[in-house]
Amino acid sequence: MFLNILFLAVGFVILIAGADYLVNGSSSIAKKFGVSNLAIGLTVVAFGTSMPELLVSVQSSFKGFNDAAFGNVIGSNNFNLLFILGIAGIIYPLVVQRNTVKYEVPLSLLAAGVLFLLVNDTILYGSAPFTVTSSTGATTEYTGVLSRIDAVILLLFFVGFLVYIYRSMKTTSDYSDENSIKIYKTPIAILMVLGGLAGLVGGANLVVENAVELAKSFGLSEKLIGLTILAAGTSLPELATSCVAAYKRNTDIAIGNVVGSNIFNIFFILGVTGVINPVPYNTALNFDLYVLMASTVLLMIFMFTLNTRKLDRWEAVLMLLAYIVYTVMLIGIDNGTVAL
Numbered sequence: 001m002f003l004n005i006l007f008l009a010v011g012f013v014i015l016i017a018g019a020d021y022l023v024n025g026s027s028s029i030a031k032k033f034g035v036s037n038l039a040i041g042l043t044v045v046a047f048g049t050s051m052p053e054l055l056v057s058v059q060s061s062f063k064g065f066n067d068a069a070f071g072n073v074i075g076s077n078n079f080n081l082l083f084i085l086g087i088a089g090i091i092y093p094l095v096v097q098r099n100t101v102k103y104e105v106p107l108s109l110l111a112a113g114v115l116f117l118l119v120n121d122t123i124l125y126g127s128a129p130f131t132v133t134s135s136t137g138a139t140t141e142y143t144g145v146l147s148r149i150d151a152v153i154l155l156l157f158f159v160g161f162l163v164y165i166y167r168s169m170k171t172t173s174d175y176s177d178e179n180s181i182k183i184y185k186t187p188i189a190i191l192m193v194l195g196g197l198a199g200l201v202g203g204a205n206l207v208v209e210n211a212v213e214l215a216k217s218f219g220l221s222e223k224l225i226g227l228t229i230l231a232a233g234t235s236l237p238e239l240a241t242s243c244v245a246a247y248k249r250n251t252d253i254a255i256g257n258v259v260g261s262n263i264f265n266i267f268f269i270l271g272v273t274g275v276i277n278p279v280p281y282n283t284a285l286n287f288d289l290y291v292l293m294a295s296t297v298l299l300m301i302f303m304f305t306l307n308t309r310k311l312d313r314w315e316a317v318l319m320l321l322a323y324i325v326y327t328v329m330l331i332g333i334d335n336g337t338v339a340l
Helices: 002-032 037-062 066-091 098-119 121-125 148-171 186-217 222-234 236-247 251-276 283-303 313-335
Strands: 130-133 139-142 144-146 279-281
Touching: 002 037, 002 186, 002 222, 002 236, 037 066, 037 186, 037 222, 037 236, 037 251, 066 098, 066 186, 066 222, 066 236, 066 251, 066 279, 066 283, 066 313, 098 144, 098 148, 098 251, 098 283, 121 144, 121 283, 139 279, 144 148, 144 251, 148 251, 186 222, 222 236, 222 283, 222 313, 236 251, 251 279, 283 313
Parallel strands: none
Antiparallel strands: 130 139, 144 279
16 A cells, blocks of 8 residues: 555656646747747646646546546546635635636536536436446446547537637737746757656556555545546646746736636547547536536636626635535545435
């Protein structure tokens, strides 16, 4: 068990370091080609900070850890909204651009709704449940699945999101800090990108293998481990980015990073995962999807109360408390002391 904990921690460190090298190397290359800071932030940085979720979800799917594949993404989104925005908003009240409130937050709500409609085959459409047999011979009955067609639909929504970003860049001013991105020599930048990708792959493998082993040793379910340990661990890049941005009073990046990541996670990460390998869906995760949709609505309400387009400290405290209550409920549901 000690080795599992050690390798899990090492895996997370490698994941975060890999994402950091990938973002810095890619940003340097993009800057050399004259790509704007805003475009880099919305594409390269967003992709880099979401790479841990992508690698963990894909590897979980291939290894048959289906609950962990979905739980990682849904749990990361809940962690982003409630925990990260809670901490960042306590550090400094978050004021955002009008477009974030008007378009991007509702789009993240749409992403959760679309996922719910695509994976609840039996509940919504009366499809017959199906049984999946693992490599160990254990059988599990599922009432939903993210098929390749469903995954393509998610990716089409992601393309629409990229079109929105492209159009927004035409009407949004660029960041003024030209020194925010460090320029490296091209060979070094390329090595950073390759090393970052290698770190992400290796780190994701360590995290998935050892997190599932720990779950088994503690009697925890794959679903719980995906919604908590994997979700929090793979969201560390977003946590660091938003907290530093809030501390530096760059509140638009602090909240935009989270909302953009949530859209990216569902449309792109689950889209890619499902195209590579269709993933059976455990409808017990619907509770967590309900929490995600409710949390997004709560954020929209907070953005329109008292100070328009601002998340005040007391609202951030409420979001953080909501995440604590949610986590306690997850543990209770998993050990049978809380019934839905």
